[in-house]
Amino acid sequence: MSTTNPLNRLFFKLLIGFWLCSSLTIALVLILPIIMQNQDRAPLEKHLQQVLQTVAKDIQQSPDILTTNKLYKLHRQHSKQNKPLRIYLVNDDGQVINSRKVPRSLRQFLLMAEDAQQPISHQFRNELIFGPLSFSVNQQAFQVYGRVPANHPRPWFFYFSENKLLTASIAILFSGLLCGLLAWHLGKPLNSLxxxxxxxxxxxxxxxxxxxxxxRSDEMGQLALTFNSMADSIEAMVTNQQRLMGDISHELRTPLTRLQLALALSRKKGQQSEELERIGYEALQLEALISELLTLSRVSLASHENKLMLELAESLSQVLDDAEFEAEQQGKNLHIDIPDALQLPQHPKTLSRAIENILRNAICYASSQITISAIQVGKHILITVEDDGPGLEPKELDAIFKPFYRPDDARDRQSGGWGLGLAITQAAIKLHQGSIVAENLISPAGQRQGLKLRISLPVS
Structure with a gap:
């Protein structure tokens, strides 16, 4: 018995697929801020440290700055070209004492510097903040920070960190793409099945x-192999059954021929009786039944034969002529509307037999009018046969295509047949990869006023 790699099971494929999808999405969302923070944070450069030392030295030399309005103008005393340098002085309680409005970026940097426990610089979107430098004045501890407008090139992916809605949309799109690939991987074999x-x-x-x-090496592949094996068995059983029916029907003809020969000899010798007449009649009925069974068997087994591209009107010409003559003999009118230009690949004898069975039933049950028409719709040819007879009970509309099924009213008729005509028709239509449907024609008053059979045959 062959062993299957457990990793090829659908359980592990689903688990790994969804786990990778969620893990990659979460990892990208979480790692991006960390990368950004490490990229923007750096040790305090020497010239920035010198700026802070200069500010601290000035305050230590002039302590009165802390108690005058000069404290709020401290940042204006230090500038570099056209980029003003803003100085922020923080007391021992962590309060900025030289600015009435503390920028959000500075508050964020204060927390960063506290975590770093050493002077650092951090590049925000449009400014650089650096510090702190600790010093004391009159036994009071202070820290000084600097803030200067500055821009520097940043990696393209930082744009997503600053645009949360766009980042969330891309994460959803990315996870949807991964899940879509997984769904396609699983859905494709299911569609094939x-x-x-x-x-x-x-x-x-x-x-x-x-x-x-x-x-495939997973359950889908195993299911496909099992399905193919099942289909092989079904095809073999059905084919054997059809061949058996054909063989039995063929073998029955030999004793039936002998029986008919014996009856003929008896009649030639002048041996006439009611019993012999009855035997002769039943022999003819049996011969007709065997002929129908052989026809059904041949139609069912004719799938290997090549189709011919022929005009529909040409292949049905003899059938239509015979049906028109039969309808005329019964005092009924057959209207034919089949354009000569309609062509389709077909088995001519099989298709003709199918249409013949339908027309014979329509002529038999019609009151006075029968219509057969054909039209091409897209890649299909639709053949419609209508009559103005009594129609059928709704439950019988599908059952009439089953072998040996006859409607209740047909059982009381001598010409009711054996219920094989429409079964042969359906087998012939399926041989052409088509379909056949029966429906009642309903009058405005809601009464049945006939039967319609619609046949759909592919053009290619």
Missing amino acids: KRSANALAQGDLSHRVDKTTAS
């Missing part, structure tokens, strides 16, 4: 899951 299951349900027993899906 769905298509194969639908094809099998519609009668295409040769359809299999594609090799790409079947070669």
